[in-house]
Structure formats: structure tokens, C-alpha cells
Amino acid sequence: MEVCGSSNPTLREFGSEQNLLSRPDGSSSFVQGDTSVLAGVYGPAEVKVSKEIYDRATLEVVIQTKVGLPSVKERAREQCVRETCEAALLSTLNPRSSLTLILQVVHDDGSLLACFLNAACMALMDAGLPMSCLFAGVTCAIDGDGRIIIDPSAVQEKESRALMTFAIDSKERRVMMSSTKGSFTVHELHQCVAISQKASDNIFEFYRESVRRRYSKSV
């Protein structure tokens, strides 16, 4: 959650648990510092005729906040997550079926969209859905002094002048989705993309480690 430039930037400690709910086909919880998100995936399942697509699976993403009804902000985030997932999933392997991804906010302490993306990826992995690549979400904030902060907390986000979230893919570390808020220069954008790509290395290492740990004992 720290700074670019001379000092060492750090990601907050993150952790994840998979398969923690018995009903969904895949479930995961992802925790970044104090921000935690629960994700559940159902699919491939039957799809309503009005929503079916003839050659691919229909992905639906639902974000549930803790208090109150979902607003436009949640819909926008759902769109971001959905587009990332659709780019990563091999949905043509399951035509005329539905995939439902439900994300529940457990606590929001900054970098929420990145946490959604990470939890979604782990849940999709847990459900065993075929994907062409994995994806990781990283949030960067630029504060008033022009320093770049990775994985900001809620307090840091509020004081920042720009906030960016990128979804990075695992194969070539390219940007799959970006969602930005605030004003920043082109150079700052390039720097943040480069930093996010480096940060995603840590997250992909974590994915690999947790999957290795999970399948270390064969049943």
C-alpha cells in the first residue's frame, strides 16, 4: 500500500479461502488487509430462454453491498467484473447455459474493485470453469503530492486525486480492464500500469501457491 519512487511499495497482506460454502459450485473469500469479499459461482446451469446466447454461456455478475439496495455504482462495478470474466472464461465450451457470479462485500477498506476481481478469479477456479487465463486486480492511487500508492486503504483512497484499478491477465501481463477516477497525466498512467503489472506477479504467485497447497494431498 505504499509509495513509488525511492521507498519500497508494499501490498497489504492478503489471504484467501476456497470452497467455504457448500451450496455454490465454487466459492472463495478474498481478503486484502481489512477489505474482504465473498464470492460464489453457480454454473454451468440452466438459463432462461430470454437470456440465452446460442453459442456461449451467459455470465451474470451480482454485487451485494452490506447495507441498502444496490445503486448505480454497484452496477458499474458489476459491468467491469463481468467484462473481465467474459474475456478470461472459455464460455463457448458451455453454450446456452448460465454462469452466475455473486460477490458479497464483507468489509470495505479500499481497493474494493481489485478485491472483487481477485475473489472472482479464485471462485471461478474453485468451480472448475475453463478459463484461458487467470486475472488479478490491482488498485493504484495517486495522492496530492504525485506519489503512487498501490493497494490503498479507504483513508488513502479518499485523499487521493486519482484512483485506478486494472485487471491484469496472467499470460502476458496485459491490461484486461481498467477503471479510473480522477485526473492524472499520461505518464502517470503508464507508470501505474507498469506498477500494477509488477504487483500482479505477487498475486499470481499467490494463486499458484494456494492451488498447489490445496491439491498437495490427493484424495
Added chain:
Amino acid sequence: KMLCMLDIRLDGRQTYDYRNIKISFGTDYGCCFVDLGKTRVMAQVSCELITPKENRPNDGIMFFNIELSPMASPAFETGRQSELMVKLNRQLERCLRNSKCIDTESLCVVSGEKVWQIRVDVHLLNHDGNLMDATSIAAITALCHFRRPDVGIQGEDVTVYSTEERDPIPLSIYHMPISVSFSFFQQGTYLLVDPCDREERVMDGLLMIAMNKHREICSIQSSGGIMLLKDQVLRCSKIASVKVSEITELINRALENDKKVRKAGGRCGFAESMPQERITALKTHVSPLEMTDVEEKANEIVLRAEAPPQTVPSPVLPGPGTGQVGEGLQSSWGLEEEEEEEEEEEEEEEEQQHKAEEEVTCVAEEKRGGNCKYLLRFTSLVPDVFVPSCQLQYSQNCTDKFRTM
């Protein structure tokens, strides 16, 4: 049903056994998770100041909302008020509001004008039977855990202190009603406490008794249409009182533990309660990032990026003090010649504006007379000056300067 007769349950429990209840708390006050076996529920309490109801100016308001998250079961859909949702909401309201377990008068700030509205949102995360019990435990535990901000009243002014300024105060709760569910099979012959999902699907009827540890029944609900004898109901209530006292004991211990951890300054929350020893869970520590080659990487990205398409011709300076970007096309419309050309030129310039990335070296605008709105003046005669089209406005009389032959 066969298993009932043989006195065995699917998961090995006895008839009157509850599944393992696990209560954990979130980072902020009022957030609690309850695991009843595999059924998982999250409750969050929040508060806000609003005007009270007309007929009860001195009472605060309690609002309950149970969300059947589509995560809990494939049968739940978002946005649909299903029968189950209405039933659970109503039961929770009767259990907690009508039993007056919370002192609503203490929620009053300014009589008739400002009272606290306490809102309890319960999210069902995993449905493995007996949702009602899990939600009632979660709701009452979250209410006990919640702290509302302190309020200061000076005459007419009401100041709400934030958590940093003054410690938040807990709600005043008289008693803790907990609901216990009994499922009946074969017209009331067999009963099971705390049915799991499969048992719920085949049961004939359900009896829900909400009680507190002082053996006061807060609410009873019988659904499913089974007919019960008086002594059956009395027996159930006796079982319920035993269970409720056990559960209340568990809740109090969990609250105590959480209070100790918070006082000691330890970290609390969902993050901490993640089980570490499980093979499906993993946690890393604060990890530093390798930032050594970020600058090079950033530059690399810029280099590897395709050069922006160069479609902007350099502006032409037909005479001193005037500039022309692009060429208007000869209009073929006839009468409306002048206006059409204006528009075309404007469009072209806007297009070029979006594609090019060069900076404007200088543009000045000057108002002149009533006829011409803006006049462009270049202080340098460097040919690659780009004029943003937003600075250009035309009126009919200006077109002479910008029109091509």
C-alpha cells in the same frame, strides 16, 4: 423418513441436537457471522438519524431486512420478493420488534424531531436448512455487538460525535430472543430440532418458538398445516428453553471474547477469523514489490505502443494573424453554402483534435465587434501549431477568413 423411524439423522445427530454454532465478528461494530453447521449468515447493524413516526414521537425505529442472496441457493434470485423472504422477514420482525427486546425510547434524541433508526441487514450466504434460527442468532448478536455514535444536545443543536471523538455507546437490550425450529414428520409423530436442508425438504410442518433465557416465549409460529397436541407444544417449549439458554451462553462468550480482543488492541475481523490450518486457505504477509525497473517498464510501454495515427495536416497560414486547419470541402448543396462549409470545417477540426496529441503552443482569443465572435491570433509563426476546435466559433461573417477558395 425411514431414518426418523430408526432414530438416526443423516449427519449423525440425535433428535434434539443442534449443529455446531460458530459466531465471529467483523472489523466494525455491528457486523457478525453465524455458522449453523453449513448454513452461513452475516448480519450488519447500522444507524442513522431520522424523524420519528407521527404517533410515536419518542421512540426510535427498528428496521429489519433479510436478503436472500443468490449465493445462498440456486433457487434464490435477486430482486424477487419470494414467499420465503416475506415469511422470514415477518418472523424476524415479530421475534425482535414485537418482543420489545430493544429499548426504543433510549434511541430518542430530540423528541418528535430526531431519533435513531437502527437498521439490521441480514445476508444469507449459504442455505443448508434452518435459516430462521441462524438469522435470529445473527441479528440479536449483531445488535448486542453494535455501538451507536454518541450524541450531544445543547439546546437546539444536536452534535453527533464520531468514533474518534467519543467512544460509541452500546444499545440497551433487555433480553435476547432466540428462535428454535422444530420439524415434524409423519403428522407429528416424529420431531427433529434444527433441520438441515434435506430434512427441511421432506418435513411435513415446522414449529418455530422464539424464547429468551428467562423462559419467556416471544413468538410461536406453526406452519405446514400439521396439527399438534397441546402436550407436544409444551414439550417443544421445554426443549426450546434448554436450547436457548445454551445458545445465549454461547453468544455471551463470543461477545466477551471479542471485547477482550478489541480492548487488547488486537486485529479483529473476518480476516483474522480465517482458519489458517485448512488446506483450502492461504494467507501471505505484507509483501514488498520489486520496483527497480518500473521506470524502464513504463518507458517500454510507451515505446512499444503504436504511434498515434498522424492524420493532422499542419495548419496553413494564409496570411498574418489568421490560421487555417484542414480544408473545407466544396459544398454541393447550393443555397446553404456558407453554413455547410462552416460545419464541415468544424467537424474536421474536432476529429483532428481527438487524434493528435501535440500541445497547443499558443492560442489567443479576442472579441471583436458584434459580428465576429472570436478571432484567432498566433503569436508565433511556427507551422505546427494546433488549434483546438473548442476555441473556434463561427458566425456567418467570419467565414470569409476561413473559407477556401
